[in-house]
Amino acid sequence: MNVQVNRILTCIQCGKCTGSCPEAGKTPFNIRMLIRKKQFQYAIEEGIPWYCTSCGACTLRCPRDVKPSEVIIDMRSALVEDGQIPLSLQKALEDTFVQKNPWGRSRSKRGAWTEKLDFEIPHVSETKEKRLLFVCCIQAYDPRCMVIPANVARILKKADFEFGILGEEEACCGNEIRRIGESGLFEELQEENTTNFKEYGVKEIITLSPHCMNVFKKEYGDTGINVSHYTEVVWELIKNGALDIKGQYEKKVIYHDPCFLGKQNGIFDQPRNILSAINGLQLLEFSRSREISLCCEGGGGRMFFEVETTYQRNADLRVLEAIERGADMITTACPFCVMTLEDPATEKGQVVKELSEILMEVL
Amino acid sequence: MSYALIVGEVRRGIFEERNLDTIGISSLLGKETCLLIPDNAYTISEKQVDTIIKVKTDEEAFLNPLNLVGIVEQAMNTYGKPDFVLFTHSSSGMESAAYLSGSFGLPLITDVSGYDKDTGAFYKSYYSDKIFGEFRCVGQAPYVLTVRSGSFKEFVAEKAAFPKIEFIENVAVNTSRTFIEYVEEEKTEIDITKAEFLLSVGRGIGNKDEIPNYEELAGLLRAVLSGSRPVIDKMWLPKPRQVGTSGKTVKPKVYLAMGISGAFQHIAGMKDSDCIIAVNKDAGAPIFQYAHYGIVADMHKVRDKLKEMVKG
Amino acid sequence: MNILVFTKRVPATQEEELRILGDGKEVDLSKLPFKVNDWDNYAVEEAVRIAEKTGGTVTAISIGDAESDEVLRRAIAMGVKDGFLIEVEKVLQDPYARAMLAYNFLKKENIPFDTILTGVQSEDDQFASVGGILAALLKVPYSSMVIGIDNIDKDHLVLRRELEGGLQERAKVILPCVLSIQSGINEPRYVSIMGVRKASKVERKIFKAKDYEENMSSLIEVVKWVYPPKKGGATMLSGELEEICKQILGIIKEKGVYQ
Numbered sequence: 001m002n003v004q005v006n007r008i009l010t011c012i013q014c015g016k017c018t019g020s021c022p023e024a025g026k027t028p029f030n031i032r033m034l035i036r037k038k039q040f041q042y043a044i045e046e047g048i049p050w051y052c053t054s055c056g057a058c059t060l061r062c063p064r065d066v067k068p069s070e071v072i073i074d075m076r077s078a079l080v081e082d083g084q085i086p087l088s089l090q091k092a093l094e095d096t097f098v099q100k101n102p103w104g105r106s107r108s109k110r111g112a113w114t115e116k117l118d119f120e121i122p123h124v125s126e127t128k129e130k131r132l133l134f135v136c137c138i139q140a141y142d143p144r145c146m147v148i149p150a151n152v153a154r155i156l157k158k159a160d161f162e163f164g165i166l167g168e169e170e171a172c173c174g175n176e177i178r179r180i181g182e183s184g185l186f187e188e189l190q191e192e193n194t195t196n197f198k199e200y201g202v203k204e205i206i207t208l209s210p211h212c213m214n215v216f217k218k219e220y221g222d223t224g225i226n227v228s229h230y231t232e233v234v235w236e237l238i239k240n241g242a243l244d245i246k247g248q249y250e251k252k253v254i255y256h257d258p259c260f261l262g263k264q265n266g267i268f269d270q271p272r273n274i275l276s277a278i279n280g281l282q283l284l285e286f287s288r289s290r291e292i293s294l295c296c297e298g299g300g301g302r303m304f305f306e307v308e309t310t311y312q313r314n315a316d317l318r319v320l321e322a323i324e325r326g327a328d329m330i331t332t333a334c335p336f337c338v339m340t341l342e343d344p345a346t347e348k349g350q351v352v353k354e355l356s357e358i359l360m361e362v363l
Numbered sequence: 364m365s366y367a368l369i370v371g372e373v374r375r376g377i378f379e380e381r382n383l384d385t386i387g388i389s390s391l392l393g394k395e396t397c398l399l400i401p402d403n404a405y406t407i408s409e410k411q412v413d414t415i416i417k418v419k420t421d422e423e424a425f426l427n428p429l430n431l432v433g434i435v436e437q438a439m440n441t442y443g444k445p446d447f448v449l450f451t452h453s454s455s456g457m458e459s460a461a462y463l464s465g466s467f468g469l470p471l472i473t474d475v476s477g478y479d480k481d482t483g484a485f486y487k488s489y490y491s492d493k494i495f496g497e498f499r500c501v502g503q504a505p506y507v508l509t510v511r512s513g514s515f516k517e518f519v520a521e522k523a524a525f526p527k528i529e530f531i532e533n534v535a536v537n538t539s540r541t542f543i544e545y546v547e548e549e550k551t552e553i554d555i556t557k558a559e560f561l562l563s564v565g566r567g568i569g570n571k572d573e574i575p576n577y578e579e580l581a582g583l584l585r586a587v588l589s590g591s592r593p594v595i596d597k598m599w600l601p602k603p604r605q606v607g608t609s610g611k612t613v614k615p616k617v618y619l620a621m622g623i624s625g626a627f628q629h630i631a632g633m634k635d636s637d638c639i640i641a642v643n644k645d646a647g648a649p650i651f652q653y654a655h656y657g658i659v660a661d662m663h664k665v666r667d668k669l670k671e672m673v674k675g
Numbered sequence: 676m677n678i679l680v681f682t683k684r685v686p687a688t689q690e691e692e693l694r695i696l697g698d699g700k701e702v703d704l705s706k707l708p709f710k711v712n713d714w715d716n717y718a719v720e721e722a723v724r725i726a727e728k729t730g731g732t733v734t735a736i737s738i739g740d741a742e743s744d745e746v747l748r749r750a751i752a753m754g755v756k757d758g759f760l761i762e763v764e765k766v767l768q769d770p771y772a773r774a775m776l777a778y779n780f781l782k783k784e785n786i787p788f789d790t791i792l793t794g795v796q797s798e799d800d801q802f803a804s805v806g807g808i809l810a811a812l813l814k815v816p817y818s819s820m821v822i823g824i825d826n827i828d829k830d831h832l833v834l835r836r837e838l839e840g841g842l843q844e845r846a847k848v849i850l851p852c853v854l855s856i857q858s859g860i861n862e863p864r865y866v867s868i869m870g871v872r873k874a875s876k877v878e879r880k881i882f883k884a885k886d887y888e889e890n891m892s893s894l895i896e897v898v899k900w901v902y903p904p905k906k907g908g909a910t911m912l913s914g915e916l917e918e919i920c921k922q923i924l925g926i927i928k929e930k931g932v933y934q
Contacts, residue, residue, distance in 0.1 A: 083864030087597055088570060090865040098687050098708045098869070106690040108706060143644055143661050184868025199911070306572035346667040368711045374838065428807070429816055453804075454838045458819040461807025464771060470894035474801050483899045490688040490801055490814075494695065494702055495901050502894030539816035539849040546843040560932035584933050594832060596859040597813070602841060609837050609857075615931050619923075624689070638930050640923060641909060648694060656926060657909030660921055672930060 017058035045091035054300030076181025100171035101137035112166035124164030151356035175215035210261035247362035258334030298336035371400035378405035389513030428462035472502035558587035567622020605668035625650025676731030699899030714794025750875035773909035779887035810853035
């Protein structure tokens with residue numbers, strides 16, 4: 001508690017956090033002001049902490065190590081313990097507790113995405129390399145996103161890259177859960193997953209979602225397991241010739257950096273390298289890319305909760321810019337980004353493809 | 364005497380259509396039918412029951428389980444114990460049936476939706492309507508049943524003669540529960556029961572923010588937006604737009620159900636729609652058993668595509 | 676005010692495919708996740724709110740196996756003072772038997788109450804009867820489908836109950852009474868995992884059901900379990916999204932509701 005309070009007191013109110021916040025200006029959310037209020041222990045309006053998308057920009061920019069993202073999580077924790085959180089968030093948390101995924105879909109169907117494949121994927125315990133492909137809740141259950149693990153599985157198989165899965169035993173990684181402030185539930189998920197990792201001797205984890213990668217790498221403690229995002233693995237496979245990109249792809253593709261892949265974990269080049277290795281593909285960039293990529297607003301629990309204010313969403317702005325730049329499609333490597341971008345994209349006639357979907361067309 | 368005592372479903376002077384289900388099951392069970400109702404001017408089809416027992420008490424008192432128990436007791440004392448006491452599984456039926464069972468130690472099976480003539484077992488749904496239990500009463504008659512509306516009305520048979528009329532008087536009125544008044548829901552311009560085309564959204568919608576998108580689609584298709592209970596409980600749509608047993612019963616020409624699983628309480632509110640089109644992510648959703656057309660897909664994707672096609 | 680609230684641990688079946696074992700002998704619940712019965716959650720929340728308003732205490736009671744302790748801990752985390760588990764060896768399907776068990780327990784243990792709350796029904800058996808039967812056994816007034824408690828006085832309360840078609844009925848009920856609570860009566864508070872852990876420190880008393888089995892026999896029994904008959908079912912539209920939507924528009928045009 002003490003360390004946390006001290007951190008808040010070191011804030012010099014420079015405003016760099018609000019300056020980089022994707023919610024600033026168009027919503028009542030002002031992170032600099034919230035830290036100020038915390039310094040004086042003023043009350044915070046109930047709905048306000050839920051605006052944060054966990055993009056992490058404030059924490060990355062802060063010259064004083066105040067870690068505003070963590071302060072938000074603490075504020076949310078207090079609301080969670082009090083029980084006064086929006087109903088839709090309650091439902092997501094309760095569903096995660098019962099079915100180990102925030103959509104409350106049956107745990108027994110977590111491996112259903114494998115049914116589309118014409119080959120069997122072994123349980124990670126049955127593999128030699130003990131390399132785990134961690135699927136993620138969205139990609140295990142959402143019909144739109146279920147194609148992604150199937151694609152990546154096919155791609156890895158093509159490269160003769162051994163991997164296994166947990167199937168039904170996979171539980172939500174807990175990245176969003178921790179950011180919503182339910183630390184108790186996060187601990188339960190962490191324990192369940194790490195127990196399984198240990199029991200099956202998992203040495204490496206390849207994640208499909210940057211959110212899963214983030215929490216395994218930074219917030220699961222010292223597991224001794226090497227964690228990477230699938231784009232890192234795929235780029236290596238392309239580099240060493242295990243994957244041969246044959247096809248032509250005469251399209252203008254604009255790449256959107258996901259916050260948890262890019263700014264928070266420094267993976268900017270691998271997805272771009274993969275795209276650049278495709279013949280005919282013209283790689284376009286957003287005005288805000290890499291470290292300053294514009295958060296899609298899918299993270300931080302925003303996928304499960306609707307804020308009060310009506311305003312033009314960042315996803316909307318991204319799609320408009322993509323169209324303006326003449327892109328044939330937007331691509332990204334995060335299921336949250338895919339889902340948040342796709343809604344406005346479909347309305348405006350723009351296409352969103354996850355990176356593996358493009359790869360499947362050219363391998 | 365082998366008879367079934369039906370506790371009539373009445374409300375504000377109306378003899379409800381769901382009485383056909385209790386009359387129907389009585390016929391199916393092969394029992395003489397005695398209908399118990401308050402002594403008011405109800406419109407009852409002429410030859411559907413053998414006896415009508417009119418109780419000299421007002422409607423609200425009749426519907427009060429505390430009083431009804433006394434009324435049934437009087438009927439049993441006067442006419443002998445029936446083999447069955449039948450209720451509809453409704454807001455009044457479920458209350459009174461349970462209170463009756465507890466008052467006299469009578470076997471009770473609720474929400475009965477089927478009857479096996481060969482085994483004498485009653486079908487009762489379990490586990491989100493995914494399993495039926497076949498139940499038998501093992502205690503002493505009379506057996507108390509509440510029946511699911513719509514389940515037995517096809518078995519109503521016309522009787523040869525007009526019903527005998529009997530009366531029950533001197534009804535004791537219990538004061539530990541008293542009716543104060545009816546409370547209508549707020550009047551709004553929207554009356555979904557009058558709509559020809561309903562676009563109904565359910566818990567699959569996921570998020571309050573999606574509502575305006577469905578409002579837009581409804582507008583484009585010239586449909587009226589309605590919803591199932593979970594959406595109304597969360598106050599994402601106002602109560603007058605709720606379809607289901609505790610909301611409105613609708614019979615539009617087209618009922619487009621999106622993200623609705625098909626819990627029975629909802630189905631009961633729309634199953635007589637001319638054409639039911641259901642969109643749901645879950646191929647096993649019960650609604651596909653009641654719909655005329657089914658689509659296994661993400662409701663938001665279908666919405667967006669429909670919007671695109673209609674606008675373009 | 677002394678409030679008792681019954682709460683039940685039920686399998687989560689909404690998203691699951693259920694299997695019947697042994698030629699109809701039993702339903703396989705072994706792989707299902709469990710949770711608190713939704714209606715009971717609303718009832719516990721309502722009980723806690725009443726206690727907060729009237730300065731009373733709430734005791735939660737659960738009839739079930741040892742695992743049902745989970746829902747008692749949850750109730751305590753929500754603000755209930757005590758939790759009692761009436762541990763049964765085998766599931767009692769008959770609501771009359773369950774109500775009789777509860778009745779015997781309340782009488783033998785001399786549990787005082789001004790109001791007993793139950794949920795309208797359980798998600799698993801959907802009987803919607805234990806509350807009403809228990810009220811009759813206790814010889815107290817009863818109301819089911821309670822969608823609002825407007826006023827609480829020392830000796831009575833005024834409630835609204837839900838009828839069909841959006842209509843409600845306002846009624847006055849003298850205390851003590853039994854009420855069955857309808858979902859949507861309130862917005863239940865969230866119960867965090869840490870909250871449940873803290874609640875674990877409050878002792879939950881365990882009672883054995885066999886000590887309260889006087890006059891408790893099942894008046895109904897299950898002959899067997901079956902799958903519901905498939906009702907013909909829908910014509911499933913398939914194909915690409917575009918094709919499907921074209922068909923949908925075609926159908927609604929044919930019905931004459933859209934041009």
